[in-house]
Amino acid sequence: MSELDPQPPIRVRIAPSPTGDPHVGTAYIGLLNFLYARQRGGKFVLRIEDTDRARFVSDSEQMIFDALRWLDLAWDEGPDVGGPFGPYRQSERTEIYRSHVDLLLVSGHAYRSFETAEELDAMRKSQIAAKLPPRYNGAHRELSASQIAVYEAEGRPAVVRLKVPVEGETAFRDELRGAITFSHNNVDDQVLLKSDGFPTYHLANVVDDHLMQITDVIRAEEWISSTPKHVLLYKAFGWELPRFWHMPLLRNIDKSKISKRKNPVSLIYYRESGFLPQAMLNFLGLMGGGMAQPTEEEIVSKGINIKQGDIFSLPEMLEKFDFKRISLGGPVFDLTKLKWLNGEYLRALPPEQFFQALRATIFSDDYLRRIAPLVQTRIETLAQFGEMTDFFFKDDVMPAPEAFVPKARTLEETLAFAAEQLVLLEATPFTHDELEAALKQIGVDKQWPVKDNFMLLRAILTGKTASPPLLESLIVFGRARALDRMRRFIDTQKRLAATRK
RNA sequence: GUCCCCAUCGUUCAGUGGUUAGGACACCGCCCUUUCACGGCGGUAACACGGGUUCGAGUCCCGUUGGGGACACCA
Numbered sequence: 045m046s047e048l049d050p051q052p053p054i055r056v057r058i059a060p061s062p063t064g065d066p067h068v069g070t071a072y073i074g075l076l077n078f079l080y081a082r083q084r085g086g087k088f089v090l091r092i093e094d095t096d097r098a099r100f101v102s103d104s105e106q107m108i109f110d111a112l113r114w115l116d117l118a119w120d121e122g123p124d125v126g127g128p129f130g131p132y133r134q135s136e137r138t139e140i141y142r143s144h145v146d147l148l149l150v151s152g153h154a155y156r157s158f159e160t161a162e163e164l165d166a167m168r169k170s171q172i173a174a175k176l177p178p179r180y181n182g183a184h185r186e187l188s189a190s191q192i193a194v195y196e197a198e199g200r201p202a203v204v205r206l207k208v209p210v211e212g213e214t215a216f217r218d219e220l221r222g223a224i225t226f227s228h229n230n231v232d233d234q235v236l237l238k239s240d241g242f243p244t245y246h247l248a249n250v251v252d253d254h255l256m257q258i259t260d261v262i263r264a265e266e267w268i269s270s271t272p273k274h275v276l277l278y279k280a281f282g283w284e285l286p287r288f289w290h291m292p293l294l295r296n297i298d299k300s301k302i303s304k305r306k307n308p309v310s311l312i313y314y315r316e317s318g319f320l321p322q323a324m325l326n327f328l329g330l331m332g333g334g335m336a337q338p339t340e341e342e343i344v345s346k347g348i349n350i351k352q353g354d355i356f357s358l359p360e361m362l363e364k365f366d367f368k369r370i371s372l373g374g375p376v377f378d379l380t381k382l383k384w385l386n387g388e389y390l391r392a393l394p395p396e397q398f399f400q401a402l403r404a405t406i407f408s409d410d411y412l413r414r415i416a417p418l419v420q421t422r423i424e425t426l427a428q429f430g431e432m433t434d435f436f437f438k439d440d441v442m443p444a445p446e447a448f449v450p451k452a453r454t455l456e457e458t459l460a461f462a463a464e465q466l467v468l469l470e471a472t473p474f475t476h477d478e479l480e481a482a483l484k485q486i487g488v489d490k491q492w493p494v495k496d497n498f499m500l501l502r503a504i505l506t507g508k509t510a511s512p513p514l515l516e517s518l519i520v521f522g523r524a525r526a527l528d529r530m531r532r533f534i535d536t537q538k539r540l541a542a543t544r545k
Numbered sequence: 546g547u548c549c550c551c552a553u554c555g556u557u558c559a560g561u562g563g564u565u566a567g568g569a570c571a572c573c574g575c576c577c578u579u580u581c582a583c584g585g586c587g588g589u590a591a592c593a594c595g596g597g598u599u600c601g602a603g604u605c606c607c608g609u610u611g612g613g614g615a616c617a618c619c620a
Contacts, residue, residue, distance in 0.1 A: 061620045096619055161618060168617080177547040178616060203618050221550070230548045230616085238618040245620050269549055269615035292551080292613095299612060330557065330569090337559055337568070354558080354569050371551095371558075374613060378556050381570045391583070 054086025061093045062104035065310035066111035090122030092133045095242045111311035129256040141243040153280035156202040157184040158195040201239035214272040226272040250277040262289040295374045313524035323386040331375040414520045418512035441507035448503035450496040466530045474523045504533045
């Protein structure tokens, strides 16, 4: 580094949103940012993007912390550890955003807009119906002072929008792809400040990245199309651009963007299902490349098996991972390979550690202690514990159709109802009372007697028609795994039904 | 519909103008083994297509096709 041209210290961040279970995509981008920072002696920042109060989930933030710690991806600055650029929770920075919005309003880079959400929705729908690109029509771009006064007098809520230039284009550099250019007529007048006073991602993200002196924005590819908005914002503020690195999106088997409908995405699920964090990290490191294959020399000198070229630790990634090697095709998150990898790690464990891994997860005192009361009155010898509780310890459980299809229903109806149950369970806190109320409600709505309703769920969870109490079992088994079991059940049954036809 | 990104075995990653196109997972076969795994050995399997550039293209350029993403007062 020359004194005339000092490079600022590397600072990167991940910015997860606390809207549910910690996501495997967050872990992927987290790993990449972690590696990038550590390899360059930089700082890795964790910022919580909690500006969406409608989707906010209260314990989500803690789960994100836990999941990232489980993976050993330690951050240098964040809401829980502090740091010189805090606060690191966007909900605590609203004044900062407001003052920056004022700057844009004054400089003419933004304007207030008074349409209601309903009006905008109607406009969008008609545009889509007319096969037009859905875009804000700019109606309030040039409101006169008197018109604004009228709206304000009416007490109409306003948002603040970015005033994207009509003419021209915005270009930026993606470090992996080179120059990317967007014509301004394809860039919408994005809302920057919502009517509830909270910023949108676009504004908060740019303001925070600048104030937190982020040098490299390493995020998922889905952000490319909104990057011109961000670039326009940096320019409007007169700020220097960070480097942008857009990473390929993790995919489902059908190549669509990874989603909970088609793939387990919750890190809680992987932890509770007995995946080892090293295996998960290794697998994520495999996604998109980045690790050079072992050289001829390494194979000879270390005597390593060729196949071990796919097996590497976090320290090895720190040493060898190369961002310029990342391939841009979206990698399929292949559970089969993850399981193989996990098996490799399991087999490599010394026996005592393997035993401890079992005791820490599937046979933890805590888990057994919570299961025990569910069976105490139901068994006559302790050995019967196994028959009664097998489903708690299995990965795969699949009831026979006789066990889950009520006499008065068809298989199709039953699967459709199971899908409804799944949607419901996803949205319901896992407490006895809330689960019970929700399930009973859906039974009433869909005309499913409580007995059939609960029996279906029991069959899906336990594979049997007799079991410990259903809701308690569901809770002890755990939300992440229970939802996965339901999704697997529905998918498998649909597939079977399709092959029968 | 508009814009943007991407393109090597089923999946994943090698291959950076001259290769019998390589490894891993998966799959198949054989061996080991009381079973099942593990392990060992072997096998099937890919450069999407069409034009260029070049003595020579999986590698460079253009187009087509295909896939994906974005188009919210969500991130």
